Amino acid sequence: MVTLSEENYLKAIYHLAKPDKASVSTNAIATKMLTKASSATDMIKKLAEKGLVDYQKYQGVHLTEKGRFAAVFVIRKHRLWEVFLVKKLNFSWDEVHEVAEQLEHIKSEKLTQQLDAFLDHPTEDPHGDPIPDCEGNLPSTQKILLAQIERAESCICVGVKDSTSQFLQYLDKHNIALGTKIEVLSKESFDESMSINVKNHQLTISKEVAHNLFVKIS
Amino acid sequence: MVTLSEENYLKAIYHLAKPDKASVSTNAIATKMLTKASSATDMIKKLAEKGLVDYQKYQGVHLTEKGRFAAVFVIRKHRLWEVFLVKKLNFSWDEVHEVAEQLEHIKSEKLTQQLDAFLDHPTEDPHGDPIPDCEGNLPSTQKILLAQIERAESCICVGVKDSTSQFLQYLDKHNIALGTKIEVLSKESFDESMSINVKNHQLTISKEVAHNLFVKIS
DNA sequence: ATAAATTTTTAGTCTTGTCTAAATTTTAAG
DNA sequence: CTTAAAATTTAGACAAGACTAAAAATTTAT
Numbered sequence: 001m002v003t004l005s006e007e008n009y010l011k012a013i014y015h016l017a018k019p020d021k022a023s024v025s026t027n028a029i030a031t032k033m034l035t036k037a038s039s040a041t042d043m044i045k046k047l048a049e050k051g052l053v054d055y056q057k058y059q060g061v062h063l064t065e066k067g068r069f070a071a072v073f074v075i076r077k078h079r080l081w082e083v084f085l086v087k088k089l090n091f092s093w094d095e096v097h098e099v100a101e102q103l104e105h106i107k108s109e110k111l112t113q114q115l116d117a118f119l120d121h122p123t124e125d126p127h128g129d130p131i132p133d134c135e136g137n138l139p140s141t142q143k144i145l146l147a148q149i150e151r152a153e154s155c156i157c158v159g160v161k162d163s164t165s166q167f168l169q170y171l172d173k174h175n176i177a178l179g180t181k182i183e184v185l186s187k188e189s190f191d192e193s194m195s196i197n198v199k200n201h202q203l204t205i206s207k208e209v210a211h212n213l214f215v216k217i218s
Numbered sequence: 219m220v221t222l223s224e225e226n227y228l229k230a231i232y233h234l235a236k237p238d239k240a241s242v243s244t245n246a247i248a249t250k251m252l253t254k255a256s257s258a259t260d261m262i263k264k265l266a267e268k269g270l271v272d273y274q275k276y277q278g279v280h281l282t283e284k285g286r287f288a289a290v291f292v293i294r295k296h297r298l299w300e301v302f303l304v305k306k307l308n309f310s311w312d313e314v315h316e317v318a319e320q321l322e323h324i325k326s327e328k329l330t331q332q333l334d335a336f337l338d339h340p341t342e343d344p345h346g347d348p349i350p351d352c353e354g355n356l357p358s359t360q361k362i363l364l365a366q367i368e369r370a371e372s373c374i375c376v377g378v379k380d381s382t383s384q385f386l387q388y389l390d391k392h393n394i395a396l397g398t399k400i401e402v403l404s405k406e407s408f409d410e411s412m413s414i415n416v417k418n419h420q421l422t423i424s425k426e427v428a429h430n431l432f433v434k435i436s
Numbered sequence: 437a438t439a440a441a442t443t444t445t446t447a448g449t450c451t452t453g454t455c456t457a458a459a460t461t462t463t464a465a466g
Numbered sequence: 467c468t469t470a471a472a473a474t475t476t477a478g479a480c481a482a483g484a485c486t487a488a489a490a491a492t493t494t495a496t
Binding site: 243244245255256258259260275276278 | 442444445446
């Protein structure tokens with residue numbers, strides 16, 4: 001049995017470890033969990049005892065296969081609930097995170113399966129993040145940050161990196177949603193701002209925005 | 219802020235106090251919560267400090283208006299989720315309780331409201347229990363126990379008192395569901411067993427069954 | 437009306453998850 | 467290569483919610 005707190009730590013470790021295979025530091029975990037390093041150390045020991053992470057003092061942690069699956073399964077539930085909230089209960093994409101943070105801990109295999117079926121087995125959540133299947137596999141996606149585009153080119157918004165409501169509401173305000181076509185017109189080398197065209201409206205976006213929007217070349 | 223544990227105690231007190239206005243004893247609460255009397259005392263003190271119950275040492279508790287509302291609101295959420303599970307996710311009525319026990323603690327006003335609307339403002343859960351409205355009012359129902367019927371008479375199943383899966387599965391096996399017409403043929407004074415007719419099948423039910431089935435005279 | 441039985445409360449302990457402060461280890465700098 | 471800085475762990479404490487055992491209050495029965 002994995003407790004609610006343990007699930008949250010596993011998720012944090014999973015997200016921190018995502019890009020590479022490097023070990024995740026105690027401090028990184030504490031920062032992500034908004035707790036102190038000593039609390040993280042305590043929890044790491046519990047996770048290690050349960051076989052959810054590999055841990056050597058002072059050397060950070062790695063998720064074990066068991067830990068990775070537990071983390072991915074919570075993420076699967078989180079994202080399915082987000083889809084439910086947006087598609088069925090008329091939440092907007094900037095309102096779902098908090099509620100999904102609670103719903104993701106509900107324990108019922110049948111609930112998850114049936115919810116998945118009810119939603120027609122979605123593969124992405126409302127922010128464009130992939131939903132792991134029931135075996136814990138993530139559909140591989142090939143998305144790049146808008147900021148990585150260097151020349152005038154056309155692309156499609158496929159996800160957000162930052163999913164705080166501030167950023168999502170900024171996108172709403174400028175009519176940028178998943179699937180929206182974005183034409184890059186130019187990029188300012190001084191401040192990395194970009195001039196783009198969205199639905200026939202020209203718009204200048206900052207480096208910060210460009211670094212938090214995932215696109216695919218169209 | 220009311221904790222998960224506090225919500226469960228409030229629910230227990232509400233259910234124990236339901237019929238009359240008498241105070242609820244520490245022991246009764248402890249028994250219902252499957253804990254010890256000392257634990258109940260501890261919690262009662264917390265609830266009293268938060269103004270959720272009126273408490274005098276050795277004299278049991280009463281819910282305050284605030285406490286009653288908190289309890290009813292949790293019950294509202296519980297029953298809405300039960301409807302969701304049965305109507306939308308194909309759960310059967312004997313599978314919903316455990317999951318709803320978890321879902322009832324999710325905190326989001328919007329979630330509850332939207333769920334209620336999504337389900338078309340249901341007034342009853344899958345066991346025939348009334349769903350409080352968002353102001354905490356319960357539709358008054360006039361149902362009686364099947365056991366209270368003394369003569370050959372026709373009635374309709376409108377609810378269950380015991381909603382354990384054992385009992386619900388017994389009802390399934392004998393084709394008794396909410397809305398099913400039940401004709402009372404005779405009652406045995408020796409053991410209070412009853413002979414009834416359901417969908418053209420004659421059936422003898424025990425006192426235990428008759429005392430756990432709510433009906434209304436048709 | 438008082439003794440016995442029952443109920444309730446108190447006192448002290450435990451576990452989970454957190455904290456602060458101090459000690460230890462690792463990393464980085466000179 | 468040695469010391470200063472940063473990161474990590476340990477030690478001890480606390481709050482929530484539970485428990486056991488013992489004390490106190492209430493109820494029941496004679």
